[in-house]
Amino acid sequence: MIDAKGIEQVIPHRGNMRLVDEIIEVTDTHAVGKKYVRDDEFWCAGHFPDKPIMPGVLQVEALAQTACFLALKHLNVCDGKTLGYFTTMEQIKFSHMVVPGDVLELHVDLIMHKMRLYKFHGVAMVDGQKVAEATFSAIMDIPQK
Numbered sequence: 001m002i003d004a005k006g007i008e009q010v011i012p013h014r015g016n017m018r019l020v021d022e023i024i025e026v027t028d029t030h031a032v033g034k035k036y037v038r039d040d041e042f043w044c045a046g047h048f049p050d051k052p053i054m055p056g057v058l059q060v061e062a063l064a065q066t067a068c069f070l071a072l073k074h075l076n077v078c079d080g081k082t083l084g085y086f087t088t089m090e091q092i093k094f095s096h097m098v099v100p101g102d103v104l105e106l107h108v109d110l111i112m113h114k115m116r117l118y119k120f121h122g123v124a125m126v127d128g129q130k131v132a133e134a135t136f137s138a139i140m141d142i143p144q145k
Contacts, residue, residue: 002026010078011068016042019062020106023069029110031073033066039100054098059132060089063122066106071118071140074110084138087117092134102126116140 002023008014025032037054044052068084098104105125112119119137123130 007069009080010072011065012081012083013065013068017061018065019058020065020069023066026070026073028074029070031066031070031106031108033062033069033106033108035062035104035106037098037100037102037104041100044100052100054102054104056092056094056132059094059098059104059124060092060122060134060136062104063106063108063120063124063132063134064136064138067108067110067118067120067122067136067138068140070108070110070120071113071138074113074118075140075142077140077142079143082143083141084118085141087137087139088119089134089136092132094132096126096129096131098124098126098131104131111135116142 007020019035020033021036022034047055108120108122111121116139121135124132
């Protein structure tokens with residue numbers, strides 16, 4: 001299990017925008033992360049008052065951060081500064097609401113990579129039930145040596 005400190009040694013996301021709390025599994029082509037959805041999240045007060053629901057875009061971002069961890073480990077770049085930028089998002093589906101108290105389990109598979117371009121398929125789950133899925137790609141901004 002890789003905790004928040006270990007994650008921040010690899011990906012650049014910090015503070016409220018780091019949406020992965022743990023990496024519980026990582027191979028060359030697969031990673032599983034966890035996000036503990038809390039009631040003090042920055043979006044709770046406004047999305048929506050008295051009935052907070054985690055925005056779908058943040059669920060996809062959590063999948064992308066798990067994918068970023070996987071890609072940077074694959075590239076053996078673990079400086080906590082290298083960025084990944086979305087290039088495509090497709091086949092995005094949301095099937096259930098995510099609320100404070102949920103544990104979002106983030107399953108990401110590497111579909112393809114070519115040079116700095118990576119394509120992934122991600123599935124977010126709560127209690128074994130799919131809540132979101134997406135296929136997306138990103139280009140990794142690898143520092144020149």
